[in-house]
Amino acid sequence: MRxxxxxxxxxxxxxxxxxxxxxxxxxxxxxxxxPSPEAAEEVTQDAFHAVWRQARSYxxxxxxxxxxxxxxxxxxxxxxxxxxxxxxxxxxTIEAAAELLxxxxxxxRVVSAMRxxxxxxxxxxxxxxxxxxxxxxxxxxxxxxxIAARTGTPLGTVKxxxxxxxxxxxxxxEDER
Amino acid sequence: MSQERHVTEDLPAYxxxxxxxxxxxxxxxxxxxxxECERDLSQFEEALYEAAAIGAxxxxxxxxxxxxxxxxxxxxxxxxxxxxDDRIVAFLRRPLPAALPLALAVLLVVxxxxxxxxxxxxxxYERALAGVVDGRVVALAPTGVNPNxxxxxxxxxxxxxxxxxxxxxPPAGKAWExxxxxxxxxxxxxxxxxxxxxxxxxxxxLTVPLSAGDGVAITLEPAxxxxxxxxxxVLVAQRT
Numbered sequence: 001m002r003x004x005x006x007x008x009x010x011x012x013x014x015x016x017x018x019x020x021x022x023x024x025x026x027x028x029x030x031x032x033x034x035p036s037p038e039a040a041e042e043v044t045q046d047a048f049h050a051v052w053r054q055a056r057s058y059x060x061x062x063x064x065x066x067x068x069x070x071x072x073x074x075x076x077x078x079x080x081x082x083x084x085x086x087x088x089x090x091x092x093t094i095e096a097a098a099e100l101l102x103x104x105x106x107x108x109r110v111v112s113a114m115r116x117x118x119x120x121x122x123x124x125x126x127x128x129x130x131x132x133x134x135x136x137x138x139x140x141x142x143x144x145x146x147i148a149a150r151t152g153t154p155l156g157t158v159k160x161x162x163x164x165x166x167x168x169x170x171x172x173x174e175d176e177r
Numbered sequence: 178m179s180q181e182r183h184v185t186e187d188l189p190a191y192x193x194x195x196x197x198x199x200x201x202x203x204x205x206x207x208x209x210x211x212x213e214c215e216r217d218l219s220q221f222e223e224a225l226y227e228a229a230a231i232g233a234x235x236x237x238x239x240x241x242x243x244x245x246x247x248x249x250x251x252x253x254x255x256x257x258x259x260x261x262d263d264r265i266v267a268f269l270r271r272p273l274p275a276a277l278p279l280a281l282a283v284l285l286v287v288x289x290x291x292x293x294x295x296x297x298x299x300x301x302y303e304r305a306l307a308g309v310v311d312g313r314v315v316a317l318a319p320t321g322v323n324p325n326x327x328x329x330x331x332x333x334x335x336x337x338x339x340x341x342x343x344x345x346x347p348p349a350g351k352a353w354e355x356x357x358x359x360x361x362x363x364x365x366x367x368x369x370x371x372x373x374x375x376x377x378x379x380x381x382x383l384t385v386p387l388s389a390g391d392g393v394a395i396t397l398e399p400a401x402x403x404x405x406x407x408x409x410x411v412l413v414a415q416r417t
Contacts, residue, residue, distance in 0.1 A: 012250040019243045027242070028233035041239050046404075048246045052253070053405070054363070063219045067226040068363075074229075075361045078194065082359075083368055083385055111230050119228050137195040138229060144195045159190065166189030170224040 004065055008055035015052060022066055026073045033077040033139060039084075040077075047076040078141040122172040130165035133158055183207070183214055192221040194362060198390030201360060301378045302327055302343035309333075309341075317393060317412035328412045330383075330393050339382045342395070344411065346376025352400045353411075357385045358392035365392060372402045392416050 003021075006014035019026075026047065031040040050072050058068055111119070123131060136142045136150070144162060148155040184204045190196050191204045208215050306314060312333035317340075319326050327343040340355055347353055352374040358365040370385040370393070383393070394410040396403075 010253075012247050012253070015250055016243055016247040019246055023238055023243060023246075025230050025233050027238040028236050029229060031236050032232070032234045037239065041242060044238070044242065045246055045249070049249065049405070052250050057364075061219075062215070063222050066230065067222050070226045070229060071222065071363055074194075075363060075366065079359060079361075079366050079368065082388075111227060115227075116231050119231055123228060134193070137190070137193040138225070139232070141194065143197055144190055145197060147195070159186075162190050162193065162195060163186065166192065166221055166225070169228060170221050173224040173227060174220060 002060075004055050004058045004060075007052060008058070015048060018051065018065070018069070019048065022069050025066075026069060029070055030073050030077045033074070033141070034080060039080060043076045043080050044073065046080075047073040050076060074138075081141065119173070122169065126165050126168060130161045130168075133161045134165050134169075137162065183211065185214070185217070188214060188217055189221055192218060192225055192362070198360065198388070202390060205360070302341065305341045305378055305380065306331070313417075315393075315414050315417045317395065317414040319412055320410050322409050322411045326395075326411050328395060330387075330414060330417050332387065332417060337382055338387050338417075339380050340371075340393070340395070341378070341380055342373070343378045344376055344395075347374060347397055347400075350400050351397055352402065353381075353395055354398040354402055354406070355381055355383060356394045356396065356406060356410075357383065357387060358394055358413075358415075359388065360390050360392075367394065367406050369402060369404065372398070372400075374400055387417055390416055 003014055003018055007018065023044070027040060027044045030043045030047070031037065034040045034043060047069070051069060054072070058065070062068075126134075132151075133144075133147055136147050137144070142150065144158045145155060147153070148158045151158075184191070184207045187196060187200060187204050191201060196204065208218060306329060309331050312331060315330045315332070317328040317330065323344065326345075329341050330338055331341060332338045342353070344353060352372045354369065355371040355373075356367040357370045358367055368385050370383045371381050373379060373381045387393075392413065392415050394406070394413045396406045396408045396410050398407060
């Protein structure tokens with residue numbers, strides 16, 4: 001039985017196995033978006049609880065377990081900031097989120113070393129302004145309109161950068177598969 | 178494939194969560210019926226989150242986090258059929274139930290009140306809403322759990338939103354809990370927004386600011402409140 005199916009059937013140890021596989025990257029993702037380790041721990045716990053509740057609705061054909069889990073984590077972090085995060089703390093987080101990628105080593109269970117190197121190269125080849133809008137939207141949780149206002153860039157230009165960057169990312173990675 | 182125009186242009190920003198609420202709703206509605214755009218969505222998501230996994234901070238999670246997560250669910254019940262969020266969505270997608278025209282009728286009455294109609298209200302609930310002279314009023318639809326329950330969200334032009342509720346007193350040890358339903362890529366998230374241990378007609382301030390596109394629901398919960406809804410909603414408004 002697959003891991004998510006076991007979680008959906010009420011197997012708490014399967015949730016632990018999911019944590020063994022992706023807990024570190026999930027916590028690292030949330031940690032980058034929130035102002036304190038305590039907040040990151042609380043949100044990571046909430047995200048795994050959401051996985052428990054939503055396991056029955058997971059559809060493998062819609063994407064990998066890793067993507068599903070990380071999307072839940074990111075949404076939980078954004079919700080935390082909207083409801084409990086103070087604006088100042090958020091600003092600090094945004095300043096720290098200037099780049100889409102970090103230089104950190106990646107767990108091989110999450111992304112292989114070769115793959116990680118390839119992704120770094122693809123992202124590195126994006127124009128800086130495209131990388132910036134991706135980082136502001138993904139890590140900062142800003143909408144395109146907010147990015148436009150914040151950076152003094154026309155909204156149409158921001159939208160265009162988002163499209164170009166995301167299409168490049170998708171095409172490059174699809175070519176690899 | 179959907180007959181509507183594809184949402185190709187907005188899909189990348191949708192995956193990033195960078196659309197405005199109305200744009201997001203349009204894309205989400207299209208994705209419900211278009212396999213082609215859903216496949217594109219999946220590819221964008223995979224690419225983005227693979228990159229994000231590299232962007233995550235390399236940090237040691239707190240000791241004992243795994244244990245706490247597992248123990249929290251060791252004896253927990255998995256939602257028996259579908260998730261609570263799914264049940265809300267399923268309710269909202271149902272063909273117009275008998276309760277909905279009733280709720281809309283309530284809304285119509287409320288609308289008259291808001292524009293200053295002076296006719297006498299027979300019900301204290303409606304009288305409570307009659308006091309609303311400024312702002313918007315959105316009725317919540319009864320789901321059938323308690324067909325006689327009524328509630329409306331009052332969104333003043335200044336100040337915080339609140340609920341006007343007509344509902345029986347909760348059983349001992351229980352309370353009515355309000356939730357703000359915030360749209361997300363993987364479905365609405367329910368955010369605790371206030372508790373009332375009383376019944377009859379009362380007002381309940383929402384402790385969470387409403388954003389465009391948010392919904393509101395009320396469920397029966399333990400008196401101390403819940404982190405997530407644990408029962409079927411009694412009243413729901415898809416968006417306010």
